Amino acid sequence: MADSGVTDGAEKKEDITRVKNEGKELSKEEKQRLRKEKKSQKKNKEKKDEQDALASEREKNCAPSTLSQPAAHKEPAASPPVQAAVSEPPAPAAGAPPADKPAKSKAELKAERRARQEAERASKPGKKGDPGPQSTAGKPKAPPSELQPVVKRLPEHVQVDNPEVLKKLAKKLERQQIPLRSDYGYKVSLFSHLHQYSRKAPLTQQLSIPSTVIHPVIVRLGLQYSQGIVAGSNARSVALLHAFKQVIRDYVTPPNEELSRDMVNKLKPYISFLNQCRPLSASMGNAIKYIKKEISNIPSQCKEEEAKTKLQDCIDRYIREKIVLAASAISKYAIEKISDGDVILVYGCSSLVNHILCEASEKHRKFRVIVVDSRPRLEGREALRRLVKHGISCTYVLISALSYVLPEVSKVFLGAHALLANGYVMSRVGTSQIALVAKAFNVPVLVCCETYKFCERVQTDSFVSNELDDPDDLMVTRKGKTQLEGWQQVSQLGLLNLVYDVTPPDFVDLVITDLGMIPCTSVPVVLRVKNVDQ
Amino acid sequence: MPGADKNTDLSERIEAFLADLKRGGTGAGPLRGSAETARETTALLRRITAQARWSSAGDLMEIIRKEGRRMTAAQPSETTVGNMVRRVLKIIREEYARSRGSSEETDQQESLHKLLTSGGLSEENFRQHFPTLKANVIEAINELLTELEGTTYNIAMQALEHIHSNEVIMTIGRSRTVEDFLKDAARKRKFHVIVAECAPFCQGHKMATSLSQAEIETTVIPDAAIFAVMSRVNKVIIGTQTVLANGGLRAVNGTHTLALAAKHHSTPLIVCAPMFKLSPQVPYFPFSPSHSYEQRSVTHSLWWVRREILSKVNVYCPVFDYVPPELITLFISNIGGNAPSYIYRLMSELYHPEDHEL
Numbered sequence: 019m020a021d022s023g024v025t026d027g028a029e030k031k032e033d034i035t036r037v038k039n040e041g042k043e044l045s046k047e048e049k050q051r052l053r054k055e056k057k058s059q060k061k062n063k064e065k066k067d068e069q070d071a072l073a074s075e076r077e078k079n080c081a082p083s084t085l086s087q088p089a090a091h092k093e094p095a096a097s098p099p100v101q102a103a104v105s106e107p108p109a110p111a112a113g114a115p116p117a118d119k120p121a122k123s124k125a126e127l128k129a130e131r132r133a134r135q136e137a138e139r140a141s142k143p144g145k146k147g148d149p150g151p152q153s154t155a156g157k158p159k160a161p162p163s164e165l166q167p168v169v170k171r172l173p174e175h176v177q178v179d180n181p182e183v184l185k186k187l188a189k190k191l192e193r194q195q196i197p198l199r200s201d202y203g204y205k206v207s208l209f210s211h212l213h214q215y216s217r218k219a220p221l222t223q224q225l226s227i228p229s230t231v232i233h234p235v236i237v238r239l240g241l242q243y244s245q246g247i248v249a250g251s252n253a254r255s256v257a258l259l260h261a262f263k264q265v266i267r268d269y270v271t272p273p274n275e276e277l278s279r280d281m282v283n284k285l286k287p288y289i290s291f292l293n294q295c296r297p298l299s300a301s302m303g304n305a306i307k308y309i310k311k312e313i314s315n316i317p318s319q320c321k322e323e324e325a326k327t328k329l330q331d332c333i334d335r336y337i338r339e340k341i342v343l344a345a346s347a348i349s350k351y352a353i354e355k356i357s358d359g360d361v362i363l364v365y366g367c368s369s370l371v372n373h374i375l376c377e378a379s380e381k382h383r384k385f386r387v388i389v390v391d392s393r394p395r396l397e398g399r400e401a402l403r404r405l406v407k408h409g410i411s412c413t414y415v416l417i418s419a420l421s422y423v424l425p426e427v428s429k430v431f432l433g434a435h436a437l438l439a440n441g442y443v444m445s446r447v448g449t450s451q452i453a454l455v456a457k458a459f460n461v462p463v464l465v466c467c468e469t470y471k472f473c474e475r476v477q478t479d480s481f482v483s484n485e486l487d488d489p490d491d492l493m494v495t496r497k498g499k500t501q502l503e504g505w506q507q508v509s510q511l512g513l514l515n516l517v518y519d520v521t522p523p524d525f526v527d528l529v530i531t532d533l534g535m536i537p538c539t540s541v542p543v544v545l546r547v548k549n550v551d552q
Numbered sequence: 553m554p555g556a557d558k559n560t561d562l563s564e565r566i567e568a569f570l571a572d573l574k575r576g577g578t579g580a581g582p583l584r585g586s587a588e589t590a591r592e593t594t595a596l597l598r599r600i601t602a603q604a605r606w607s608s609a610g611d612l613m614e615i616i617r618k619e620g621r622r623m624t625a626a627q628p629s630e631t632t633v634g635n636m637v638r639r640v641l642k643i644i645r646e647e648y649a650r651s652r653g654s655s656e657e658t659d660q661q662e663s664l665h666k667l668l669t670s671g672g673l674s675e676e677n678f679r680q681h682f683p684t685l686k687a688n689v690i691e692a693i694n695e696l697l698t699e700l701e702g703t704t705y706n707i708a709m710q711a712l713e714h715i716h717s718n719e720v721i722m723t724i725g726r727s728r729t730v731e732d733f734l735k736d737a738a739r740k741r742k743f744h745v746i747v748a749e750c751a752p753f754c755q756g757h758k759m760a761t762s763l764s765q766a767e768i769e770t771t772v773i774p775d776a777a778i779f780a781v782m783s784r785v786n787k788v789i790i791g792t793q794t795v796l797a798n799g800g801l802r803a804v805n806g807t808h809t810l811a812l813a814a815k816h817h818s819t820p821l822i823v824c825a826p827m828f829k830l831s832p833q834v835p836y837f838p839f840s841p842s843h844s845y846e847q848r849s850v851t852h853s854l855w856w857v858r859r860e861i862l863s864k865v866n867v868y869c870p871v872f873d874y875v876p877p878e879l880i881t882l883f884i885s886n887i888g889g890n891a892p893s894y895i896y897r898l899m900s901e902l903y904h905p906e907d908h909e910l
Contacts, residue, residue: 206771208781208784392751392774392775392776393749393751393752393754393774393775393776394774402861402865403861406861406864406865411864412864412865412866413865413866413867413868414865414866414867414868415867415868415869416751416752416775416869417751417775417776417806417809418750418751418775418805418806418809419805419868419869419870420808420809421805421808421809421873421874422805422868422870422873423868446776447774447776447777447780448775448776448777450779450780451776451778451779451780451809451813454779454809454812454813454816455808455809455812458812479783480780480781481783481784492749492772492774494754494757496753496754501754501757501758501760501761502757502760502761502772505761508761508764508765509764510763510764510767510768510769510770511760511761511764511770511771511772512769512770512771512772513771513772514746514771514772514773514777514781515774516773516777516780516781519777519779519780
């Protein structure tokens with residue numbers, strides 16, 4: 019590879035101008051040649067750009083947060099091309115006629131090439147691809163980053179019908195020494211792209227004892243997830259963060275390894291294990307991203323004890339700020355919306371909504387609550403217990419009685435599992451139904467959600483990305499007879515136990531977050547503000 | 553004496569029927585479908601016509617009205633009983649008019665001209681005695697019984713006109729009419745059925761097992777997932793407990809949600825209801841528990857609740873939902889398909905306006 023960065027840069031410029039003038043796609047050989055030049059340039063640029071700490075910080079933070087967790091050790095590698103994009107465009111932009119358009123098209127081509135490189139690197143085993151680099155956020159004249167093409171990797175848990183993906187997953191789990199969980203029961207054809215597990219066959223049965231790869235606190239957590247003992251997105255995130263704190267406490271850096279890289283490598287099999295026990299929720303995904311970022315930000319000269327304390331403090335702060343304080347902020351806003359004499363309808367058990375109602379009753383607001391519940395989870399029982407303990411007068415109905423109770427309801431409060439970037443609310447199955455019928459009866463629907471549950475994904479229906487729970491839960495015994503007992507033997511019968519569904523934004527009147535009360539469609543604005551802040 | 557025996561035997565049968573109706577409502581006795589109730593009511597009315605002592609049509613109508621009131625009071629939610637009583641009353645009126653020799657149309661319909669020219673109350677008091685009236689009425693009731701027996705078959709026969717292949721059909725709870733409808737279509741076409749289980753009694757489970765045994769691909773979903781899967785459904789086919797006079801339905805709870813979800817996705821909602829379910833009642837607004845709603849025992853949904861919570865909580869478990877006619881696309885009955893806006897006309901052909909209040 020040529021070592022003179024200057025000549026390479028000059029050649030590069032020629033290529034770019036040639037392509038721009040000819041206006042046709044680069045051929046395969048040209049692409050490869052350009053790639054090689056790019057790599058050599060990168061090596062030079064790495065030495066030059068170590069002083070560009072500030073720019074790199076902003077670049078990293080501009081990378082879109084997707085569900086695929088970017089590996090921390092790839093970020094130092096990923097930032098050079100990003101930084102190269104920052105430093106390169108100003109250079110030709112200064113030299114070439116300072117028109118915005120030429121700079122943009124060069125950057126676009128570069129970004130495309132980089133995206134291809136990343137895709138190539140991502141296809142190699144064991145490496146997770148960083149999503150397409152965000153090159154434009156640092157540029158003063160360039161348009162905002164949303165216009166750049168982003169290469170996203172589809173998460174594995176929605177590609178169950180693709181045998182290649184399954185094979186890759188099996189190989190990865192084998193390498194991490196984690197057992198693969200097998201699907202259970204007949205899957206309805208509309209959902210053949212999703213996993214369906216049985217609660218009676220937890221993953222821990224396939225683990226050897228003692229497990230040397232997975233920390234015991236993680237094993238316990240995985241079991242709690244798969245059996246439904248820890249359920250609800252806040253509870254799961256907090257449990258996950260506490261478990262990681264314990265992991266960090268017990269961590270010992272092996273010799274000749276850096277804490278910031280090795281710890282992330284240690285965390286990866288844990289995350290795969292938890293994912294196998296139960297697919298990660300959006301809130302958990304965001305929490306994991308935060309932890310990985312914090313770990314990789316630990317400077318290499320930091321002592322181990324200091325680093326570990328720092329990380330534990332970070333986690334504590336995250337829990338305190340994003341979950342606990344957010345809950346108080348949200349209840350402050352929400353209590354303004356509750357007036358005396360209100361009849362409030364809630365669905366299932368949302369820790370946030372329960373918190374709001376308990377605080378409101380402590381502030382001596384007079385209202386009564388209707389708790390709507392649904393089979394097969396029957397989570398409303400827990401909500402009912404908590405509310406009655408606080409002395410709130412409650413009514414309990416099943417979701418099929420919704421049209422019966424709605425005429426006397428003044429407001430509906432719903433919790434959310436995640437808020438998607440197109441304004442859709444992803445929540446427990448049945449939430450969209452409640453919002454629909456409430457809309458038909460002209461009852462306002464308010465969704466309460468912390469900002470850490472906001473998600474960059476977009477989704478329009480409840481099919482493409484969902485979770486299938488154990489189908490045996492639908493069986494019920496009435497008068498000593500279980501109708502669906504032998505459903506596995508009947509070839510034409512399928513049971514569908516969905517966990518989540520998406521509510522369109524036109525059913526939701528208001529979203530109450532810790533940043534204030536916003537309409538459903540403002541979610542991408544909040545995400546952008548959050549990214550820029552960080 | 554044969555007369556007295558007949559009377560006691562008749563009253564015994566009536567009492568037994570009333571007791572059955574009462575028990576059927578609480579769910580403790582044998583659960584009977586509406587078709588069976590209709591048939592048994594009509595058979596009982598035929599027996600009353602045959603065995604009771606009456607001399608003119610007016611007497612017979614009085615007797616039947618009296619028994620009808622007792623029967624509807626025993627089980628107000630079972631509207632087929634009242635419907636059959638009204639049908640029989642209409643039969644008696646028709647037979648009486650035919651015996652008198654006057655044509656049916658001028659007597660049945662109240663035209664503006666007739667109102668102006670008659671100048672006063674109708675002179676019809678059904679006091680004339682006709683010897684053949686009894687036989688005619690019994691024959692007409694027999695025809696009614698034949699019609700009742702053929703309703704499910706007639707509805708199922710229309711199945712192929714409405715279901716095409718590879719369709720996804722959604723239904724809720726358990727309706728024998730819909731079950732036969734789908735099974736008939738499945739003989740010739742392949743389609744997929746999604747059944748909403750309809751908690752807390754989960755009749756949908758029985759429907760699903762029965763359909764899957766007829767080689768129909770079936771999926772059971774909980775009630776909460778109705779809106780989530782509705783986007784993939786091509787048609788919604790449901791049964792109902794009663795068809796009200798304005799074209800609305802009184803159907804099993806959860807049907808209103810299903811209808812709203814279907815409306816949101818512009819999915820056609822088809823109701824399979826035989827004619828004997830058509831009732832001259834109109835829905836009361838606003839609904840209150842004392843009117844047309846009934847609450848079943850809530851123990852099914854509450855067995856898990858501890859006593860200290862139970863005392864502070866109200867639990868509701870309504871049995872029926874009201875579905876307004878705007879949400880319904882089509883009614884399929886044994887006499888063919890109709891729009892909800894046509895129901896009032898069908899009702900005027902089945903019942904006489906003076907019989908609407910028994």
